[in-house]
Each structure stands twice: as C-alpha cells, then as structure tokens.
Amino acid sequence: MNGRQILNLFTTSGVTILRDVYQCSPHDLAGGLMSLNTARKYTRLATVFFGPADSPKVQRDAVTLAEARQLSLEYLEMVNKHAKKLTTRGVAWKLRAELIAFEGTFEEVEAYAKKRVMEEGGDKPKQRGVRLGRVVDGLRTISITDTQRRITDLEKTLDAGIKHDEGQPRSEALLEPFWDLVEGTGTGLIKPEYRTVIAIGLNDFAKVSCGKGKDVVVALSDGTTMTGAEFINAAMEGSLGDKLYVGLFHPTAGPVNLYEARFASGKLRTLAMAENLVCPWPDCNVPADRCQVHHIDAHKHGGHTKPSNLTMLCKYHNGVNNDDPDGQRNKRRPGKPKRGKPNRGRMRRHRGKVRLHTPGGKLVSNSHDLSSMGAMDLI
Incomplete structure (x- = not known):
C-alpha cells in the first residue's frame, strides 16, 4: 500500500475512527506519535458524535449518513466547529445533519456552514476595540x-x-x-489618495455618478471595499486625484488597454491591479497594492509584456511560481528522490481569468472575497 492509498483510507474512515476513539481515554491514545492535545481533540469529537445528545435520532441518522458518505475526520471536525456555535436545543444537531448531507467540496460546505450559522444568529460580529494580551517572556501583544x-x-x-x-x-x-x-515623531496618519485601483463596472459607475448607487459595493486593490456613497465622498474630498483612468477588459482575453495613462509600465501595472485586487494564488490575501507584476508566460521563455500576459502576485508566490513552460520542475528518474524546490504549479489565464494551474492539472481560483470583485468579474 502506497502513501496515497494510506491517506485515502484515513480520509474515508472518519466515523470508524471516532467510534473506536469514543471508547478510549485521551491518555491511552496519546503517545510517541500523537500529542495529548490531539488525542483530546479526537475524544471530544467522538463524544459529540457518539455520546449523549439532545436530538438522539437526528444524531444516529447523521452518523449513519456520514459513514455511508465516507466522510473524513477533518470534514466532521469542520461540521462540528460551525454547528456547536448554535446553542438553542436541537438546532446544532439539525445543522450537523444538514452539513453532512450537503453535496459539494470541503470548501463549498464550509462556506455554506458559515452562511447558515450567520442566518441562525450563531456568529457574533467582531467588536471594535483595543485588546491587550498578558506578559509572556517579557513581551506583550496589542490587538486593534x-x-x-x-x-x-x-x-x-x-x-x-x-x-x-x-x-x-x-x-x-x-x-x-x-x-x-x-510618540509623535513620525509623519502623522496618511490621508489616502486613491492611486489604489478601484474596480467598478460601467453600469455601477453610472449609478454612483447619478447618486443612485448607495447599495453598490466596489473593491479596492489595498484589500478593502467601499460603498457607492463612500466613493462619491472620496471624489468630493479630492482623494481620487484629478485624473480618471479607464481600463478596457475583454471577457475572454483579459486586460486590453488603459486610457489616460502616461507611462506604459504604470499603465500595465494598473490594468493588472484592476483585474486582480488581491494576489490570485489560492488562499492568499495580500492586496494588489503590495504585489509584484508577474509575467504569466515568463519573459525568459518568450512571454510578452502585454496586458493579457500580466497579473499581480505577492512576493512569495511570485517566487514559488513555476515559470517553466511545460509546467515541470526537477525532472527525475523513477525511484530517485526530488531535489531543489518543489513544483507548486503556475499561474495561467483560462477563459480570460488568471488561475493557479496545479501540478496535478487542476485550475484553482483564489476564494478571497475581493477575488470575485475585480474588473473581469464586472463584465
């Protein structure tokens, strides 16, 4: 049995593992290969699915379905993480059953779980404030x-x-x-002037310009959003500058041109930022303002410096992107261990949008909220 087969067996046996773990003490599980904290995590999860419950029939049916669907420990842990936020009697188990039955990828189910918890009033919004941590090794933490x-x-x-x-x-x-x-020795708080890119579709811009865009929300390349009203206020205060830059995007080819720009390098960077307001690598949250311009087809392999061949990548992902045109890195003979940097995949433009092309052949988009609010998503 190879490593992938072992991993597949482990990830399809969540209920079987928890059923056995329920009979164990975390101290019996813990040992050289598992920490006591990990053992406690598994025994607590086993108690949820096999211990006393306020909705025993729903619990039994949900466990039976989870076993039939061969759900993993990670999946069941995610389901419980969200469901336990609901404290009304019976509601948590109702949501666990709903999530176990939900069809979709792990990420899709988790997104749905967050939405359902919000609908049921289980997640409280963050509160503004300053929080001070305790002293640890002579250091303290401040959180704002x-x-x-x-x-x-x-x-x-x-x-x-x-x-x-x-x-x-x-x-x-x-x-x-x-x-x-x-301490007052710095420059003072900088009042923003939006050379940050604001991605807004033509229809929404028309609404905002006419004072009818209060419900319009637009995304910025510094990782934030603003409402139509805030957009107008920024314009009235002069924060948008004295020049309007208009980017033209094709639905399948991507960025085409930027009008009213003076320098080619700035023009291309602005177009790339308007398309991807955050680094497009999956799970990255670095805003485009702090990213580097990246050639999708590497310049050293003949890639041109034109809008459709450029995107924004954070410094880290720009470094790990595999620039080789055939997507291969560290070719090796069978049985020989890989050396050097691992192949993390490379950015590609597919149907107009920039996505990660994984070594296994999948095209994966960034799920960050602002990733779906760039220029290519507005046409």
Whole structure:
C-alpha cells in the first residue's frame, strides 16, 4: 500500500475512527506519535458524535449518513466547529445533519456552514476595540479591531515609514514606524489618495455618478471595499486625484488597454491591479497594492509584456511560481528522490481569468472575497 492509498483510507474512515476513539481515554491514545492535545481533540469529537445528545435520532441518522458518505475526520471536525456555535436545543444537531448531507467540496460546505450559522444568529460580529494580551517572556501583544478603512490607512502610514531591509520580516519592519506614529515623531496618519485601483463596472459607475448607487459595493486593490456613497465622498474630498483612468477588459482575453495613462509600465501595472485586487494564488490575501507584476508566460521563455500576459502576485508566490513552460520542475528518474524546490504549479489565464494551474492539472481560483470583485468579474 502506497502513501496515497494510506491517506485515502484515513480520509474515508472518519466515523470508524471516532467510534473506536469514543471508547478510549485521551491518555491511552496519546503517545510517541500523537500529542495529548490531539488525542483530546479526537475524544471530544467522538463524544459529540457518539455520546449523549439532545436530538438522539437526528444524531444516529447523521452518523449513519456520514459513514455511508465516507466522510473524513477533518470534514466532521469542520461540521462540528460551525454547528456547536448554535446553542438553542436541537438546532446544532439539525445543522450537523444538514452539513453532512450537503453535496459539494470541503470548501463549498464550509462556506455554506458559515452562511447558515450567520442566518441562525450563531456568529457574533467582531467588536471594535483595543485588546491587550498578558506578559509572556517579557513581551506583550496589542490587538486593534476597527473599520477596514481606518486600519488600512494606518497600515499605509506604517508602510511609508519602513526602512527597507529585504531580510527583515514585515511584522518587525512595521514596529518602529508604529511607535514613531504613537510618540509623535513620525509623519502623522496618511490621508489616502486613491492611486489604489478601484474596480467598478460601467453600469455601477453610472449609478454612483447619478447618486443612485448607495447599495453598490466596489473593491479596492489595498484589500478593502467601499460603498457607492463612500466613493462619491472620496471624489468630493479630492482623494481620487484629478485624473480618471479607464481600463478596457475583454471577457475572454483579459486586460486590453488603459486610457489616460502616461507611462506604459504604470499603465500595465494598473490594468493588472484592476483585474486582480488581491494576489490570485489560492488562499492568499495580500492586496494588489503590495504585489509584484508577474509575467504569466515568463519573459525568459518568450512571454510578452502585454496586458493579457500580466497579473499581480505577492512576493512569495511570485517566487514559488513555476515559470517553466511545460509546467515541470526537477525532472527525475523513477525511484530517485526530488531535489531543489518543489513544483507548486503556475499561474495561467483560462477563459480570460488568471488561475493557479496545479501540478496535478487542476485550475484553482483564489476564494478571497475581493477575488470575485475585480474588473473581469464586472463584465
């Protein structure tokens, strides 16, 4: 049995594993290969699915279906993570059963679970405020929660004060500019001027311009959103600058041209940012304002510097992208271990949109909220 077969057996036996784990103490499970915390996590999950419940029939039916569908431990853990937020008697088990029966990928089921929990009032919205952690090894942590606009403006202010050192982690680089701002020795909070790209479709722009776009929400390349009313207010305050840039996009070919731009390099970057407001690599959340321009077909392999061959990638994913045209890296003879960098896949343009082409041949989009609000999604 090879590694993939072992993994397949493990991921299709969630109920079988929990049924046996229910009879065990976490101290019996824990050992050289499993930590006590992991053992406790599994025994708690087993108690949910096989222990006493406020809806025993729903529980039995849900467990039977989960076993028939060969759901994994990870899947059942995800189901329980969301369902346990509902505290009304019987409601949590009703949702567990609903999620176990739901057809879709793991990510689709999780997105649906979040939506259902919100509908049932189980998830409380985050509260604005400042939170201070306890002292650990002589250090303390401060956490600030506020509107996306205020925090992003703060981030831009701190970014402007960074003394660039390629080897320094970003979190460390932001620390001294933060204290300069707090102590009054910095530049003061930067009022944003939107050279950040604002992606808005022509129809929505017409509504907003006529004062009828209060319900319109547009996405920005700094990772935030704004309403139609905020868009108009920014224009009235002069935050949008004195020049309007209009990008033209083709539904299947992608970016075509940018009008009213002065320099070709800036033009191409702006088009790429308008298309992808965050790095398009799956699960990445780095806004386009902090990304690098990436040639989809590498320049060294004959790729042209034209709108349809460019996208935005964060520094990390720009580095791990496989630029080889055949999608291969580290070719090896059978039985020989791979050396060097692993093949993570490469960005491709498919039906007009930029997606990750995995080594296994799948085309995967970023699921970040702003990934579906760029220019190509507005036409």
